[in-house]
Amino acid sequence: MSASTGGLVSSGSERLPRLDLYVDLPNVERELKRLNLPHKLDWGRIGKSVAARVAGAPYHLQRVNCFASTTRYDPRTGKGRPEGWYNKLVELPSVQVRWGHRLRFPDVRGAASADHGVEKLGREKGVDVALASTMVERACTSRFDVALLISNDTDFATVAWQMRRLGKRVLWGHLETQRDNRYLPYACERACLLSVPFFREHELKTSQDREARSRSE
Numbered sequence: 001m002s003a004s005t006g007g008l009v010s011s012g013s014e015r016l017p018r019l020d021l022y023v024d025l026p027n028v029e030r031e032l033k034r035l036n037l038p039h040k041l042d043w044g045r046i047g048k049s050v051a052a053r054v055a056g057a058p059y060h061l062q063r064v065n066c067f068a069s070t071t072r073y074d075p076r077t078g079k080g081r082p083e084g085w086y087n088k089l090v091e092l093p094s095v096q097v098r099w100g101h102r103l104r105f106p107d108v109r110g111a112a113s114a115d116h117g118v119e120k121l122g123r124e125k126g127v128d129v130a131l132a133s134t135m136v137e138r139a140c141t142s143r144f145d146v147a148l149l150i151s152n153d154t155d156f157a158t159v160a161w162q163m164r165r166l167g168k169r170v171l172w173g174h175l176e177t178q179r180d181n182r183y184l185p186y187a188c189e190r191a192c193l194l195s196v197p198f199f200r201e202h203e204l205k206t207s208q209d210r211e212a213r214s215r216s217e
Contacts, residue, residue, distance in 0.1 A: 016058055016059055016060040017057075017059050017060070017145040017146050017169070018059070018060050018062045018143070018144045018145045018146070019047075019050070019051050019059035019060065019061050019062060019144060019145070019146045019147075019148060020062050020063055020064075020065060020135075020138060020143065020144035020146070020147050020148070021043070021046075021047050021050060021061075021063070021064040021065060021147075021148050021150065021173075022065050022067070022131055022134070022135055022147055022148070022149050022150065022151075023043060023064065023065065023066045023067065023150045023151070024067055024127065024128070024131055024149075024150065024151030024153055024156075025066055025067060025068040025069075025127075026068065026069055026127055027151045027152055027153050028150055028151065031152065031175055031177065031178065032175075032199065035175070035177065035196075037196060037199050037200070038199055038200060038203035038204075040085045040088075040203065040204045040205075041199065041202050041203060041204055042092060042202050042203070042204040043064050043066055043089065043092060043095050043202075044064060044092040044093050044094045044095050045202050046064070046202045047061050047063075047064040047094055047095070048061055048094075049198075049201075049202065050148060050173070050192070054173075054192055054194070054198070056171075056190065056192065059146060061094060062143060062144050063094060063095075063096055063143075063144075064092075064094055064095045064096065065096050065098070065131070065134055065135075065138075066089065066095055066096070066097045066098070067097075067098050067099075067100065067127045067128075067130050067131045067134075068086060068089075068097060068098075068099060068100070068127065069099065069100040069126070069127050085204065088204060089204075098130045098131075098134060099126075099130075100126030100127035100128075100129075100130055128153065128155060128156075131151075131156070131159075132156070132159045135147060135149075135159060135163065136159070136162065136163075139163055139166050139168050140166070144168070145168065145169065146168065146169040146170075146171065147163060147168060147169070147170050147171070148170075148171045148172075148173050148192065149170060149171070149172055149173065149184070149188065150173040150174075150194070151184075152174060152175075152178045152181055152184070154181060154182060154183040154184060156184065156187075157183035157184055157186070157187035158187075160172075160184065160187035160188050161187050164187075164189070169189050170187070170188045170189055171188055171189060171190055171191070171192050172184045172185065172187075172188035172190070172191045172192065173191075173192045173194050174191060174192070174193065174194065175193075175194055176193065176195070176196070179191075
């Protein structure tokens, strides 16, 4: 019989390392949409799948930390509601969502600028800082042994190096199209490819999605 001890799952004398996922949702969703892949995902089930088989060894899943930005919810005041499918995301077990916010720029709405990172809805703020600060806080309080970072943002290479100085292992989860990242493969201990079938397998179907599909059929 297995028992849980201090966050570690033991089976006899064997203890599984504790795994945290850190998901940069704006970064991940942008690439999934570009590839025409499902972006509304059950991150709770993804966490369990990663802990069981994707990350190269069995782990005990501690928490899935998702970081998102929204224009209809103010994380500073708690007013409003997370937009779209994020309403479903916050209800998933084992998933903790932290919010940045997205600033609208009326003068550039409908335009896109790769140079300045301006999208149709404006510019995201606070997501990267929230992810980095949460990872550091949980590392310093010994909440996990291994962190799996799912993002292609090279700014997180510095955070990965800091985690390793603190004695934590850091894995990098990426899509096939993100293999050429210049920094994260070197900052993280190893890379974990998240395949197209993997994302399709973990698509989250909301009631609105099911209704839209039934109408189209």
